Amino acid sequence: MLTKPNLIRLIAFTLFFAGALYYPVREVVSYERPRTPPRIFRFQVDGAKLNEKDFEIRPKVSGRWQWVDYIFPRAEKANKLRLNLKPSTEPGAPRLNYVYYPMSRDLAKETLPRVKNGEAELVIKLYPNGRWRICELVVDGEPVKERKLGGGAR
């Protein structure tokens, strides 16, 4: 027979445990429900459109960001990439954040609040030694003028 304190414990434990499941369940339901393309990613290489259809960003595959794997091999001889970022504005769609993957986290924190229409243009300079650097970033028509915009190795 349960004592009164243990009965209270039992009720509290069951309630809190069930309550704690709310957050992960909400997240999973939010991301798993069917929707229109989660985000659209149009890009041009040296001014010419590279692909015919919009490119859909997906999460990492085997630890690599898929769009990096997709774009850089196709732009091997290019000097510059002009990427138009237009994420889905549908409620519940994954956030704009990882479109800004090449940028430093601090810069993303600075930039994200400025996005009003959800559109950004990113110009990436490609170097022959295999490195790349963001040289321009325009968010909703306004250039972002931070000194360090991010970069890395291809």
Next chain:
Amino acid sequence: MSNNKEAMRWLLSELPKLRQEGVLDDSASESLAKYCHNELDLKPPLRRFIYTLFFIGAGMIAAGCVLFFHNFWYKFSHFQQLAICAVPAGLALIVGLFTILKQKNQAWREFSAVFAAVALGLLIAMPHQIYHTIGSWREVYAVALFTALPFIYIFNSIALTSVYIFMLFGMCHWQNSYPLPGVLAAIGVMPMLHFHISRTSPDRVWSRYLTILLGGFALYYSGFNWYPALSSLALTGSMLYAGWTLSERNEAPLRNPWLGVSFVSMLALLAMAGTDVRFFQIERGVSKGALWAYWLFTGTVLANNIRLFPKSRLDAKRVCIALAVLLPLAHLCGVDAPAMKFIFNIFLGVYGAVLMLDGFKRSRLLTYNGGIAMVLLLIVCRFFDTELSRFTRAIAFIVIGAVLIAANFIFFRRQLKQGR
């Protein structure tokens, strides 16, 4: 009881000799050793070795599981990944219910609390990892932390309280942009610490150590906003007050960490206040949330103190603590920083003298030495920044040194007379 244990230890040490001399045969010696070990609650070496192997084995299995899932993680579908993460949560639910329904002992409760908090934290964090929701990591961390809080109280778990307080420091990363939840999380665990400290709980000494960590977190997290002099002295003063009170109740130094830590902090703060005018710098345009959160925390600490030590004697030593907390307010009322520096120099000297006198009157060596430490600190600090000639400094040092030796001599003679 202790005599009995000593006798058991002596008997254990004598057993090999008794066996050698043929007083006891092997079986009698073994059963006697077993009896003594059980009485002393000591683990025989073999059992310890088996325990050690068990823990190493369990650790290796856990590490192997982590590596196994890490290797195959991206080959699983989202739902498989989620199902794997839900397994520990399911087990934690079963263990928790078993502990409560079978009314198991405290060890089971501690385990259930930590297991439930860790398993749910994992389940909360994993959707974030699976769906790559970068940017909301702080939200996930705060949710996981707040989820652990009820289990502390449900299972009355000091182990989870300790883990929780250490995990609070993970919130420091967002101290400027996300101030309120961190301090609210700190305030949330205070009733648990208060409960253990105020009762004859076996965990009350450990709770005192945890309180120091919690205070350090609050100070680092949001206490240095706006006016660091006021916030740091308020928290340190409050802890020093509690430390002195425990010391007067003859609590051993290791069981009263408040006194040592807060006294050293108070020395450091007063030395800074008397040396550098930047100590009194007031930062403009700080987050109001962080400010309110910190003072809410300090207010709760003060309320806890009043609740814990309602009938403490108001003596000069405690008035000095109150002064240390209130003096920085003078800067807010228009006293400029150089004048504040001067006031704190005077205060440091007066506080040292008050402690020495108090220690002398009540024949308490600890208080007396505390006073000496303050006066010496003042002398050392001023030695480096006053513009007196070397000759004047030399004379001043000799005079002060002679006074200290004479005071010590009188103090020890008095102690000897009182037969201590």
